[in-house]
Amino acid sequence: xxxxxxxxxxxxxxxxxVLALSLGATHIxxxxxxxxHPGSNEILWQIRIPRxxxxxxxxxxxxxxxxxxxxxxxxxxxxxxxxxxxxGASFAAxxxxxxxxxxxxxLGAIALGAIGALFAxxxxxxxxxLRSNLSSFALxxxxxxxxxxxxxxxxxxxxxxxxxxxRSISFWNFGSLSLITNGNLIGLCAITIIGGAIAWRVAPALxxxxxxxxxxxxxxxxxxxxxxxxxxxxxxxxxGAVSSVGTIAFLGLAAPHIARFVYGxxxxxxxxxxxxxxxxxxxxxxxxxxxxxxxxxxxxxLVTSLLGAPILIALVVRRNTTWRTP
Amino acid sequence: xxxxDEITIVxxxxxxxxxxxxxxxxxxxxxxxxxxxxxxSTLLAAIxxxxxxxxxxxxxxxxxxxxxxxxTLAGVRxxxxxxxxxxLGFTVRQIIEMAGAPFQVMEQLHLxxxxxxxxxxxxxxxxxxxxxxxxxxxxAPVLLLDEPLAAQDVDSRLRIIDVLKKLAENxxxxxxxxxxxxxxxxxxxxxxxxxx
Numbered sequence: 001x002x003x004x005x006x007x008x009x010x011x012x013x014x015x016x017x018v019l020a021l022s023l024g025a026t027h028i029x030x031x032x033x034x035x036x037h038p039g040s041n042e043i044l045w046q047i048r049i050p051r052x053x054x055x056x057x058x059x060x061x062x063x064x065x066x067x068x069x070x071x072x073x074x075x076x077x078x079x080x081x082x083x084x085x086x087x088g089a090s091f092a093a094x095x096x097x098x099x100x101x102x103x104x105x106x107l108g109a110i111a112l113g114a115i116g117a118l119f120a121x122x123x124x125x126x127x128x129x130l131r132s133n134l135s136s137f138a139l140x141x142x143x144x145x146x147x148x149x150x151x152x153x154x155x156x157x158x159x160x161x162x163x164x165x166x167r168s169i170s171f172w173n174f175g176s177l178s179l180i181t182n183g184n185l186i187g188l189c190a191i192t193i194i195g196g197a198i199a200w201r202v203a204p205a206l207x208x209x210x211x212x213x214x215x216x217x218x219x220x221x222x223x224x225x226x227x228x229x230x231x232x233x234x235x236x237x238x239x240g241a242v243s244s245v246g247t248i249a250f251l252g253l254a255a256p257h258i259a260r261f262v263y264g265x266x267x268x269x270x271x272x273x274x275x276x277x278x279x280x281x282x283x284x285x286x287x288x289x290x291x292x293x294x295x296x297x298x299x300x301x302l303v304t305s306l307l308g309a310p311i312l313i314a315l316v317v318r319r320n321t322t323w324r325t326p
Numbered sequence: 327x328x329x330x331d332e333i334t335i336v337x338x339x340x341x342x343x344x345x346x347x348x349x350x351x352x353x354x355x356x357x358x359x360x361x362x363x364x365x366x367s368t369l370l371a372a373i374x375x376x377x378x379x380x381x382x383x384x385x386x387x388x389x390x391x392x393x394x395x396x397x398t399l400a401g402v403r404x405x406x407x408x409x410x411x412x413x414l415g416f417t418v419r420q421i422i423e424m425a426g427a428p429f430q431v432m433e434q435l436h437l438x439x440x441x442x443x444x445x446x447x448x449x450x451x452x453x454x455x456x457x458x459x460x461x462x463x464x465x466a467p468v469l470l471l472d473e474p475l476a477a478q479d480v481d482s483r484l485r486i487i488d489v490l491k492k493l494a495e496n497x498x499x500x501x502x503x504x505x506x507x508x509x510x511x512x513x514x515x516x517x518x519x520x521x522x
Contacts, residue, residue, distance in 0.1 A: 074413055208424055210414040214376060214407060215457070219425055219464065220400030265414035322415040324446040 005262055009276045013056070016283040020052045023287055025294050046182070054180040055286045056279040057188040058241045059251065063259070063278025064192075064199050065237035066252030067270055071206035072230035075136045076323045079252040080117070080238035083139070084146035086247045088120020089113035089235075091150040093243035098157055104179060110187040113243020118235035120146055125231070175248040175301040177286050184244055191240030196271065198233035202226060203267035210265065249301035251278055254308035260322050261315040281308055327352050328373060328468065328499060333382030335368055342368050345382070352467075354515040355490055355500045366503040367408065370470050373501060374405045386468050404464035408472040408503075410457035412445035418456050421445055426463035434489045435459050436482070451477040458486060468499045475504065487513045 022031050026043050034041035062080065069078040069085070080086045093102070093113040102108035124146045128138040205226040208216040213223045238252065255278035256270060263273050285303040292298060328350040335343040342365040350356045358366045371377045373384055375391030384391055389402050404425070412421070419441040422428035432438045435455050440448070445456060454477045461469060469490075475483045490500050491513060504511070511517055 207414075207416075210412075210416075211421075211424075212407075212411060212413075215410065217376065217396050218374060218400065218403075218405045218461070220397045222396045260414075265416055266420070322444075322446070324411075324413055324415075 006273065006276075009273060009280070013276055013280045013283070016280050016287075017052055017056065020055065020283050020287040021048050023291050024048060025290070050182045050185055051177050051180050051286070052283065053185055054177050054188055054245065055283045057185070057192045058177070058245050058248070059255070059279035059282030060275035061188070061192045061195060061237040061241040061278075062248060062251040062282070063255035063274035063276075064196055064271055065234050065241070066254075066278075067256040067259075067267065067274045068199055068202075068206075068230045068234040068237070069252065070256055071203075071209065071267055072227045072234065073136065073139055074210055074212070075139065076257070077136075077140055077253075078143075080234065080242070081147065081247065081249060081252065083143040083234075084120040084124045084150065085117045085234055085238045086242045086252075087147040087150035087154070088123075089117035089239035089242035090247055091120070091154050092116020092239075094154045094157060106183075107187045107190075109243045110191060110240045114191065114236045114239035117239030117242070118232065120150060121231050121235055125227075174299045175246040176297070177245050177300065178290075178297060180245065188240065188244055191236050192275075195233045195237035195240070196275070198229060198236065199271050200268065202229045202233065203271055206230060206267045207265070245300075247301065248282065248304055250305045250308050251282060254304075254312050255281060257312055257323075258308070258315060261318075265322065327387065328501070329383075329385045330369075330373070331383045331385075333372065333379040333384060335365070335372060335377060336380045337368070337377075343372075343379075347382075348518060350499060350501060350516070352499045353494055353497045355494045355502065355513065356516040356518060357502045357504050357511055357514040358518045359504050359511070360519055362505075367472050370405070370472050370501060370503050373468075374403060374470050375399050400464065400466070402466055403468035403470055404461040404466040405470040406454075406457040406461040406472065406474060408454075408476065409450075410453050412448070412453060412456075415444040415446045417442050418445055418448070421456055422460050422463050425460045426465050428459070428463055431459045431462045431489075435462075435485060451479065451482065454478065455482065455486070462489065462493065467497070468501070469493065470501050472503045473505060474502060 021035065021044065022028065028034055028041055028044055034044050039045050066079045069080055069083055070076060092115055093109045096102040096109060096112045097104055102112055124139065124143045128142040205221050208219050208221045209223065209226055217223055256274045259270050259273035259277050263269055281304060285300055285307050289298040289300045289303045330346060330348040332345045332347050333343060334341065334345055358369060360366050368377060372379055373391065375394065378392040386402050391399055418437055419428055422432060432441055435458065437455060437459055440452065445453065448456065454474065458471060458474050474486055478486065494500055
């Protein structure tokens with residue numbers, strides 16, 4: 001059964017894509033015909049397809065970002081939101097948008113988001129290791145504090161601004177794929193490929209890092225460099241995703257854990273599976289978010305939490321040999 | 327040969343080792359013994375390159391561990407820590423494969439029966455044996471082991487000692503830290519005590 005699991009995962013993603021394209025506020029007549037004739041249906045080709053592909057890319061990016069966070073910190077709780085990465089990206093992108101330097105979803109906003117993410121993550125690591133060696137406890141506490149500070153500044157900044165688009169910035173900041181256009185896909189595609197490639201390269205060293213810093217060093221790993229490279233991948237992936245669609249909760253934590261429970265701990269394999277699971281979860285969550293309470297749209301973070309949490313709880317309850325904490 | 331030349335190690339303001347010198351011959355088993363807190367593990371960590379001495383130098387052949395990259399050092403020395411905690415559920419075989427070919431050493435240390443078990447489910451003694459097996463599989467000319475016999479039953483101790491003897495016969499330089507309660511050290515070529 002385990003042998004076929006990766007294929008099942010890919011098939012599930014394809015089914016989710018078709019489901020997401022076919023469901024929505026407006027019924028699409030002759031769906032299959034419209035799907036194979038580009039441009040034939042405006043709602044399908046201008047709204048749903050960009051949104052669905054954005055969900056696939058963002059889900060993959062956040063899934064791999066979570067894996068990088070957990071691998072670099074050797075900590076089951078690490079994820080972009082907890083290390084301050086998401087808040088850093090959000091902070092940089094929102095400030096950039098509010099000051100008119102970049103536009104929401106633009107390549108500039110993505111670059112700014114990645115830089116903000118890197119800065120915030122580096123700040124968390126620096127502060128957590130100021131007085132002693134890096135500990136998981138210090139990392140999580142400092143990460144939560146950095147995240148809370150940056151989120152507060154973003155909240156104050158968006159509230160004080162009276163510009164017409166402030167509401168959409170605020171809405172985006174809570175996570176939404178509703179503002180995605182075809183133009184955003186290039187940037188999202190770029191960050192997923194670049195971040196994924198860096199993650200692929202550093203993955204074998206993360207396997208060794210799971211044995212602890214000392215043992216990894218004894219086996220030939222440059223621990224500091226490995227951690228920096230993983231955090232660069234994390235920042236590019238999470239920063240790019242957050243600056244395009246806002247902060248989407250839980251996905252970065254849940255996708256790698258679900259993948260690990262099903263497929264085991266080897267990081268290279270997990271990159272592909274975390275990406276597939278992240279994409280599928282986000283697609284299903286976005287489809288539910290825009291169809292359950294029509295004509296209103298639910299914040300996507302709420303749905304990803306509702307969808308991912310029971311799966312994660314079920315897996316943890318079923319078997320617990322995948323991750324052990326000291 | 328490992329040459330320790332007048333090293334002093336200070337950690338957290340406390341002087342742990344003071345101007346200590348020693349030569350450890352190649353292809354031998356050297357055991358470092360002493361009471362808790364005397365600096366045995368610190369000395370081993372300094373030879374491994376984990377700790378840089380405040381004064382003095384350590385060389386393994388021509389290599390200075392403190393000034394050598396992790397990758398190069400991994401080809402010169404291997405080390406098994408006193409306690410190895412496994413966070414992720416790799417199998418025993420996968421853990422040993424991270425360092426090198428697993429088959430021979432798994433057989434020697436009686437790990438073949440648990441080769442497909444997740445390391446997160448192992449007992450303390452089994453975890454320690456997996457860590458030792460991983461260090462041996464690294465196939466480095468110098469093997470450093472911190473209290474490898476501490477968590478083992480009698481059979482496992484004898485098996486580990488037997489493996490170490492064979493490795494030394496084949497030219498591996500082995501340095502073992504042992505607690506002073508180890509009474510039978512006849513398997514060692516050299517014993518270092520009261521060094522700090």
